[in-house]
Amino acid sequence: MQESIQIATLGGGCFWCTEAIFRRVKGVFDVRSGYSGGNVANPTYKQISSRTTQHAEVIQFKFNPSIISYDNILRIFMSIHEPFNKNPNQSTQYRSIILYSDEAHKQIALQIIAEVNDQKIYPQPIETEVEPLKNFYEAEERHQNFYQTNKTNSYCKSIIDPKLKQFMNKYKQFTNEN
Numbered sequence: 001m002q003e004s005i006q007i008a009t010l011g012g013g014c015f016w017c018t019e020a021i022f023r024r025v026k027g028v029f030d031v032r033s034g035y036s037g038g039n040v041a042n043p044t045y046k047q048i049s050s051r052t053t054q055h056a057e058v059i060q061f062k063f064n065p066s067i068i069s070y071d072n073i074l075r076i077f078m079s080i081h082e083p084f085n086k087n088p089n090q091s092t093q094y095r096s097i098i099l100y101s102d103e104a105h106k107q108i109a110l111q112i113i114a115e116v117n118d119q120k121i122y123p124q125p126i127e128t129e130v131e132p133l134k135n136f137y138e139a140e141e142r143h144q145n146f147y148q149t150n151k152t153n154s155y156c157k158s159i160i161d162p163k164l165k166q167f168m169n170k171y172k173q174f175t176n177e178n
Contacts, residue, residue: 006065008073009036009099009133011056012081019059020147020160021080021167026176027067032060033139033146036099037092037129042137048093056097060136068174070105074098074112076171080163083116083128096126099133106130 012018015033023031035043038055048055063073083096100106109130117126138144147160168175 005062006070006105007060007062007101008070008105009058009060009101009136010073010077011036011058011095011097011099012077012083013057013094013096014159015057015059015139015143016146016155017160017163018077018080019145020164021076022059022061022073023145023148024164024167024175024177025063025068025073025076025171026174027064028061028073029064030062031145033143034058034060035137035139036060036133036135037095037097037131041135045140045143049091051091051093054092055137056095057093057139058097058099058136070108071112072174074109075116076167076174078112078116078126078128079121079170080167082122083113083126084122084124096128098128098130099136100130101133106132 010018019031019033022028035048035055036058038053040053043053043055047053081096098109100109113126113128147156150156
């Protein structure tokens with residue numbers, strides 16, 4: 001019997017970066033950039049950038065767990081951003097956050113964070129927040145599939161391109177590109 005489609009919601013800094021990577025993961029589809037974890041309904045990018053709504057830039061996507069497991073999604077996620085970089089002077093907009101929709105996903109998130117901490121991959125402990133998903137607000141259309149439609153943009157070339165290259169090299173078995 002085929003497993004049902006599941007949803008993941010992750011924030012790893014700028015949503016343009018995480019979206020570009022997860023659009024290339026086998027078994028992942030319908031990737032959308034948006035906002036979550038804040039205290040204002042239907043926020044705009046301008047509002048969340050003002051540091052008053054407490055929202056994080058996140059992506060939400062569907063995935064087929066018979067093609068890629070949630071734990072492998074989180075392993076990829078933990079390796080494509082700095083999950084330890086919690087700077088109180090930095091906007092909550094770019095924080096590392098896993099928003100779970102059920103207890104099983106919460107337990108897997110806590111397990112993967114412990115695994116990464118045990119492996120001492122990063123110079124300090126993981127500070128990724130693990131919270132229940134309450135709301136997901138889709139970002140404005142100009143933020144959707146940003147990398148694909150703006151590959152010559154300087155941010156895409158200097159920030160996203162190197163992250164994509166690192167992801168493609170490290171997780172070739174999970175990519176849907178050759």
